[in-house]
Amino acid sequence: MEQETKRRGRHKKPDASKKKAHQVYATDSEWQQxxxxxxxxxxxxxxxIIEKALT
Known part of the structure; x- marks a missing residue:
């Protein structure tokens, strides 16, 4: 039970950095999607996130 919550945790570092990188470098059409x-x-x-994506 504990491990599953950890796995799905919102603030996991690898996932967060992956998402951030994708959003920062996303094109306009990708961002719309x-x-x-x-x-x-x-x-x-x-x-x-919106701020990051627009800068």
Whole structure:
């Protein structure tokens, strides 16, 4: 049980850095896909991620 929560943990470093890199270097169309996919999944996109992606 404990391991499963750890595996799915939101703030796992490898996953976070992977996501960040993808979002920072994503093209406009890729970013649109990310936004729409997150919207379909009903997840909120944090302002920090949007800021990172736009700079």
């Amino acid at each position: 990310i936004v729409s996919r997150a919207g379909e999944a009903g997840k909120e996109i944090s302002p920090y």
